Amino acid sequence: MRKPIRQSVITMLALTGALFGLSGCNTFNGHAAMLGNVDPAVRDVVAVEAALDASDVAVTKQVVPAITGVGYATISVQPARNANQKRLMAIRAARLDAMRDLTEQVHGLQMSSRTTVIDTIVQNDTTRASVAGTIRGARTVRINPVGSDTYEVVLELDRDMIARIMKALR
Incomplete structure (x- = not known):
């Protein structure tokens, strides 16, 4: 109407x-x-x-809601010489994981899968996923230690930034 x-x-x-x-x-x-x-x-x-x-x-x-991305990283597996560097590297890795999560939500996830069946028995089952895109203007909501060996980073894209991204894609 x-x-x-x-x-x-x-x-x-x-x-x-x-x-x-x-x-x-x-x-x-x-x-x-x-x-x-x-x-x-x-x-x-x-x-x-x-x-x-x-x-x-x-x-x-x-x-259009705000989109939140969450990322996690373990401190102990970071390749650094002292504990402070390991913590900083874990925060960085968790931030990148949160960016990947935002990118999946905005641009989508490309999936490919392959299954081999011989005599009605699954022999091999492989799934691959990839994501590609640009994220700008993500705001850090919080960085929290989770337990004694993990960091969590939460990023957010507000409505205006999502609208700009969607307009640029059209």
């Missing part, structure tokens, strides 16, 4: 713009706040179009 209304509003705006062009008026810029002596009906049409655009933005912000 909303689409035909929007199309008729756009059509009326196009006709109004053409009329302004023919009459020599160069103040029409597509916004409700216009200069000069403009017909009130035209202002109403432009105001309705602006309201439709504003409601689209509001709906987009309500539909």
Whole structure:
């Protein structure tokens, strides 16, 4: 129901713009706040179009949630000489794991699988996964030690950043 209304509003705006062009008026810029002596009906049409655009933005912000990525890394397996370096490396590894998690959620995960069956017996079953993409603007929510040997890092992409990423993909 909303689409035909929007199309008729756009059509009326196009006709109004053409009329302004023919009459020599160069103040029409597509916004409700216009200069000069403009017909009130035209202002109403432009105001309705602006309201439709504003409601689209509001709906987009309500539909798109913030995305959270979580990553973990073990301290003891890090290749460093002292405990402080191992902790820092574990935090770094956990952060990269959280970035991978965000990338999976935004760009998707490519899966490939291969199963070999001989005489109705599964001989080999292999699954591979890969992810590729760019993540910008991830905010660190928290870095927590989990137990005595693991770090957890939580990153978040807010709604505005997700909207920018989605717009760039289109």
